[in-house]
Amino acid sequence: xxxxxxxxxxxxxxxxxxxxxxxxxxxxxxxxxxxxxxxxxxxxxxxxxxxxxxxxxxxxxxxxxxxxxxxxxxxxxxxxxxxxxxxxxxxxxxxxxxxxxxxxxxxxxxxxxxxxxxxxxxxxxxxxxxxxxxxxxxxxxxxxxxxxxxxxxxxxxxxxxxxxxxxxxxxxxxxxxxxxxxxxxxxxxxxxxxxxxxxxxxxxxxxxxxxxxxxxxxxxxxxxxxxxxxxxxxxxxxxxxxxxxxxxxxxxxxxxxxxxxxxxxxxxxxxxxxxxxxxxxxxxxxxxxxxxx
Amino acid sequence: xxxxxxxxxxxxxxxxxxxxxxxxxxxxxxxxxxxxxxxxxxxxxxxxxxxxxxxxxxxxxxxxxxxxxxxxxxxxxxxxxxxxxxxxxxxxxxxxxxxxxxxxxxxxxxxxxxxxxxxxxxxxxxxxxxxxxxxxxxxxxxxxxxxxxxxxxxxxxxxxxxxxxxxxxxx
Numbered sequence: 001x002x003x004x005x006x007x008x009x010x011x012x013x014x015x016x017x018x019x020x021x022x023x024x025x026x027x028x029x030x031x032x033x034x035x036x037x038x039x040x041x042x043x044x045x046x047x048x049x050x051x052x053x054x055x056x057x058x059x060x061x062x063x064x065x066x067x068x069x070x071x072x073x074x075x076x077x078x079x080x081x082x083x084x085x086x087x088x089x090x091x092x093x094x095x096x097x098x099x100x101x102x103x104x105x106x107x108x109x110x111x112x113x114x115x116x117x118x119x120x121x122x123x124x125x126x127x128x129x130x131x132x133x134x135x136x137x138x139x140x141x142x143x144x145x146x147x148x149x150x151x152x153x154x155x156x157x158x159x160x161x162x163x164x165x166x167x168x169x170x171x172x173x174x175x176x177x178x179x180x181x182x183x184x185x186x187x188x189x190x191x192x193x194x195x196x197x198x199x200x201x202x203x204x205x206x207x208x209x210x211x212x213x214x215x216x217x218x219x220x221x222x223x224x225x226x227x228x229x230x231x232x233x234x235x236x237x238x239x240x241x242x243x244x245x246x247x248x249x250x251x252x253x254x255x256x257x258x259x260x261x262x263x264x265x266x267x268x269x270x271x272x273x274x275x276x277x278x279x280x281x282x283x284x285x286x287x288x289x290x291x292x293x
Numbered sequence: 294x295x296x297x298x299x300x301x302x303x304x305x306x307x308x309x310x311x312x313x314x315x316x317x318x319x320x321x322x323x324x325x326x327x328x329x330x331x332x333x334x335x336x337x338x339x340x341x342x343x344x345x346x347x348x349x350x351x352x353x354x355x356x357x358x359x360x361x362x363x364x365x366x367x368x369x370x371x372x373x374x375x376x377x378x379x380x381x382x383x384x385x386x387x388x389x390x391x392x393x394x395x396x397x398x399x400x401x402x403x404x405x406x407x408x409x410x411x412x413x414x415x416x417x418x419x420x421x422x423x424x425x426x427x428x429x430x431x432x433x434x435x436x437x438x439x440x441x442x443x444x445x446x447x448x449x450x451x452x453x454x455x456x457x458x459x460x461x462x463x464x
Binding site: 037045135136139 | 319320322323324325333334355356358359362363366367368369370371372373374375377378381382385417424425427430432433434437
């Protein structure tokens with residue numbers, strides 16, 4: 001019995017080795033085909049990707065909360081240690097902020113008055129959806145996060161994504177219940193911005209590092225460390241004047257930017273549904289009506 | 294009845310290496326918010342494929358490697374097929390050297406992994422740069438390679454008992 005089995009094994013091995021090698025070659029070819037396909041037919045691949053991610057999203061949603069709890073546990077411990085110090089700091093900040101509030105209110109009224117005097121076309125107030133970050137790929141190749149809101153919540157490709165600190169990025173792909181957000185630090189991220197003080201317009205370009213830089217800055221642009229960067233609203237995808245970051249360093253051919261968003265604390269984001277007033281209102285409305293069906 | 298139980302037991306044990314690797318791929322995608330993780334996540338899948346190809350090759354078919362690679366690409370947003378190809382190449386290379394690695398002390402295995410990992414980084418860098426049509430900054434990849442090499446022993450400690458469980462058969 002044993003001898004027979006052994007003989008079978010001897011006979012079977014060359015066949016099995018061949019089958020294995022053949023299978024290996026086929027799979028390697030399949031992988032290469034997928035890469036070529038994703039270049040040639042990005043839409044097809046996007047549909048597949050969005051479908052798969054939508055399917056597994058409940059798993060992420062289930063586990064992302066404990067993961068967030070674990071990491072916030074560390075924060076909390078840190079907070080308890082320095083509670084007295086923090087309290088004093090906050091009281092001081094509060095006093096400071098009250099002064100700012102009074103100033104801001106006065107400026108707001110004044111601004112309203114000027115707008116009325118000049119008959120400025122008002123910016124359309126953006127509608128928004130707030131969603132939780134359920135996955136963070138965090139690889140060295142791409143900077144993206146997955147959130148638990150999708151087309152069924154009105155999220156569309158290209159919309160701006162912010163949190164309480166400032167601009168986070170834009171919607172890259174939207175599934176039914178999930179959306180993939182391209183962070184502004186990603187290699188493929190390009191955001192039209194403006195230097196708040198000098199009004200120089202430029203593009204904020206990600207490079208997979210935590211510090212994106214300003215591309216296409218005019219040679220006579222006045223830029224210095226500490227300058228605030230906000231979205232310019234050019235191209236119509238993003239509302240203007242969203243906080244982006246501050247210029248952290250300038251050398252002869254490059255200005256790097258420190259984004260306001262603290263990436264380690266990116267747990268909730270807000271997706272803005274912004275429509276430039278008067279531009280294609282009919283198509284937008286039709287699209288939305290279609291999505292409601 | 295006994296046969297059926299035995300069969301289920303073997304099937305479940307046999308599925309351990311692939312299941313653990315799939316779980317690692319999911320775990321790597323969760324929003325952990327650890328400062329080090331924000332920039333780079335270690336290449337969990339490469340560690341797993343490397344380990345199981347040496348110690349439990351019969352429980353880790355090429356098709357599983359392909360599937361795990363595609364899953365990771367779909368979840369993380371890397372060019373589709375990139376991780377699948379890289380993992381298959383790792384598995385192919387390690388499988389050809391299996392007889393050399395079997396029974397060697399851990400330091401030799403670690404050394405072997407430290408040779409494979411930079412090649413993985415270089416290959417991924419070339420493929421992703423080609424797919425994005427722009428040079429991907431290499432520094433974060435170098436960090437990922439070094440971090441993965443450093444963490445490899447920790448994961449071997451996790452894989453080892455699971456590997457024993459995957460092989461054990463009721464006699």
